Amino acid sequence: xxxxxxxxxxxxxxxxxxxxxxxxxxxxxxxxxxxxxxxxxxxxxxxxxxxxxxxxxxxxxxxxxxxxxxxxxxxxxxxxxxxxxxxxxxxxxxxxxxxxxxxxxxxxxxxxxxxxxxxxxxxxxxxxxxxxxxxxxxxxxxxxxxxxxxxxxxxxxxxxxxxxxxxxxxxxxxxxxxxxxxxxxxxxxxxxxxxxxxxxxxxxxxxxxxxxxxxxxxxxxxxxxxxxxxxxxxxxxxxxxxxxx
Amino acid sequence: xxxxxxxxxxxxxxxxxxxxxxxxxxxxxxxxxxxxxxxxxxxxxxxxxxxxxxxxxxxxxxxxxxxxxxxxxxxxxxxxxxxxxxxxxxxxxxxxxxxxxxxxxxxxxxxxxxxxxxxxxxxxxxxxxxxxxxxxxxxxxxxxxxxxxxxxxxxxxxxxxxxxxxxxxxxxxxxxxxxxxxxxxxxxxxxxxxxxxxxxxxxxxxxxxxxxxxxxxxxxxxxxxxxxxxxxxxxxxxxxxxxxx
DNA sequence: ACCGTTTGCTTGTATATACAAGTTAAGGCA
DNA sequence: TGCCTTAACTTGTATATACAAGCAAACGGT
Numbered sequence: 001x002x003x004x005x006x007x008x009x010x011x012x013x014x015x016x017x018x019x020x021x022x023x024x025x026x027x028x029x030x031x032x033x034x035x036x037x038x039x040x041x042x043x044x045x046x047x048x049x050x051x052x053x054x055x056x057x058x059x060x061x062x063x064x065x066x067x068x069x070x071x072x073x074x075x076x077x078x079x080x081x082x083x084x085x086x087x088x089x090x091x092x093x094x095x096x097x098x099x100x101x102x103x104x105x106x107x108x109x110x111x112x113x114x115x116x117x118x119x120x121x122x123x124x125x126x127x128x129x130x131x132x133x134x135x136x137x138x139x140x141x142x143x144x145x146x147x148x149x150x151x152x153x154x155x156x157x158x159x160x161x162x163x164x165x166x167x168x169x170x171x172x173x174x175x176x177x178x179x180x181x182x183x184x185x186x187x188x189x190x191x192x193x194x195x196x197x198x199x200x201x202x203x204x205x206x207x208x209x210x211x212x213x214x215x216x217x218x219x220x221x222x223x224x225x226x227x228x229x230x231x232x233x234x235x236x237x238x239x240x241x242x243x244x245x
Numbered sequence: 246x247x248x249x250x251x252x253x254x255x256x257x258x259x260x261x262x263x264x265x266x267x268x269x270x271x272x273x274x275x276x277x278x279x280x281x282x283x284x285x286x287x288x289x290x291x292x293x294x295x296x297x298x299x300x301x302x303x304x305x306x307x308x309x310x311x312x313x314x315x316x317x318x319x320x321x322x323x324x325x326x327x328x329x330x331x332x333x334x335x336x337x338x339x340x341x342x343x344x345x346x347x348x349x350x351x352x353x354x355x356x357x358x359x360x361x362x363x364x365x366x367x368x369x370x371x372x373x374x375x376x377x378x379x380x381x382x383x384x385x386x387x388x389x390x391x392x393x394x395x396x397x398x399x400x401x402x403x404x405x406x407x408x409x410x411x412x413x414x415x416x417x418x419x420x421x422x423x424x425x426x427x428x429x430x431x432x433x434x435x436x437x438x439x440x441x442x443x444x445x446x447x448x449x450x451x452x453x454x455x456x457x458x459x460x461x462x463x464x465x466x467x468x469x470x471x472x473x474x475x476x477x478x479x480x481x482x483x484x485x486x487x488x489x490x
Numbered sequence: 491a492c493c494g495t496t497t498g499c500t501t502g503t504a505t506a507t508a509c510a511a512g513t514t515a516a517g518g519c520a
Numbered sequence: 521t522g523c524c525t526t527a528a529c530t531t532g533t534a535t536a537t538a539c540a541a542g543c544a545a546a547c548g549g550t
Binding site for chain 3: 004005006040041042043044047061062063064065
Binding site: 275276277291294305306307308309310311 | 500501502
């Protein structure tokens with residue numbers, strides 16, 4: 001593999017965190033300790049810590065220590081594409097559990113969303129996405145059978161439905177609606193949440209060049225999932241002066 | 246003052262980009278050139294380039310050069326600037342009702358958000374925004390007194406706090422976090438919502454060139470307010486990766 | 491003209507060293 | 521006890537040096 005030394009140290013640290021050995025706020029070894037442990041110079045161990053802190057995995061504070069950061073489960077709004085990528089980016093394990101995968105008949109609401117007739121056939125999948133064995137998202141997806149005829153034959157525990165759809169019907173546009181809801185008891189059960197827990201729900205409609213591909217309702221436990229975003233304003237922050245402390 | 250050397254180099258580069266001197270894809274001086282220019286070691290100039298590339302300002306490619314990155318297409322997604330504009334855009338009446346306008350002492354949470362000490366003074370306003378006489382948003386805003394010393398003397402039923410802050414401390418950056426919550430009884434009361442109604446809550450932090458300006462918590466009744474947006478996908482996320490775990 | 495090698499740039503990794511700056515806890519004096 | 525100094529850590533900045541790895545253009549022989 002020929003991983004460079006600082007990458008080995010990063011991998012080691014991520015491993016400790018991932019395995020639960022080091023919990024949130026747990027102090028990691030200091031630069032000097034890591035340098036000794038791995039027989040490298042301090043600058044090398046430092047680089048590992050620096051990059052991990054940059055990535056939001058660790059938090060450093062001068063004069064004190066470097067600790068495992070509180071995980072914020074944040075995602076930028078622009079990247080609501082793939083929950084699997086998001087989880088993997090946090091170096092956590094991702095599992096998809098297929099709950100339902102079948103044909104359904106469009107009711108009035110679905111017919112309106114897809115702009116089809118009531119009674120037309122759609123594909124439907126209900127998949128629960130788990131991060132480190134804990135439910136993070138319940139994905140209810142309705143798919144246009146014309147654009148993905150083999151949808152029901154896929155193994156969505158091996159490839160995400162999103163990835164599959166991107167393959168067979170490259171998306172050109174998406175629309176999101178975000179709202180706060182208290183989900184029905186069925187969803188509560190799948191997400192392992194208590195009664196009356198608020199949830200963040202994203203309704204996502206996607207189009208390819210050939211028309212609307214899918215309508216997905218993504219429900220997240222409100223207390224764990226955060227949907228964040230940064231907006232930068234045109235003028236670049238030169239940030240030369242002060243910080244008003 | 247007393248900016249460290251690598252920060253001076255970063256500022257110099259950002260300046261060149263901001264002034265239009267260096268356009269997209271324009272190569273910036275090499276590590277060695279910068280080192281000579283600023284009379285620093287290569288490791289120091291390198292750090293400036295490294296951080297800027299990490300921040301997405303520059304793109305580096307081994308063996309070739311470091312160039313100004315292509316600007317990313319901005320999201321039109323979170324246009325959460327001004328609830329008053331939004332209501333007026335729907336041709337409805339907008340009213341602000343000031344509930345609280347006072348000094349507060351920073352607790353641990355606020356201190357962390359503002360990066361100040363616990364016990365420092367902040368300004369606080371709680372304002373309820375009504376659409377057609379019905380509550381649509383409860384705005385809890387904490388303001389840096391250094392950047393808006395006259396905040397408490399304003400009449401926020403005549404001008405929105407957002408508009409005032411934009412005037413006295415033009416914003417350069419903002420960060421949003423959206424989540425679903427069940428608010429406390431006080432907020433429930435102000436928003437006229439029943440017990441255990443889910444709400445969409447936006448936490449918004451804004452910066453001007455002189456530092457962080459304000460931290461606002463905007464709470465909306467879940468059943469009425471929706472946060473929507475369109476995202477266009479210029480280049481398609483290949484996302485071919487099958488996860489073999 | 492074609493093709494491989496060399497040369498000279500670039501960025502990437504790694505080390506040893508030095509001092510500055512921030513925090514905490516132990517120690518000592520009043 | 522209470523307060524202050526100091527010592528012993530931590531992270532942050534900066535330097536000089538070395539070699540590895542990637543790329544491209546100049547060079548040279550066929």
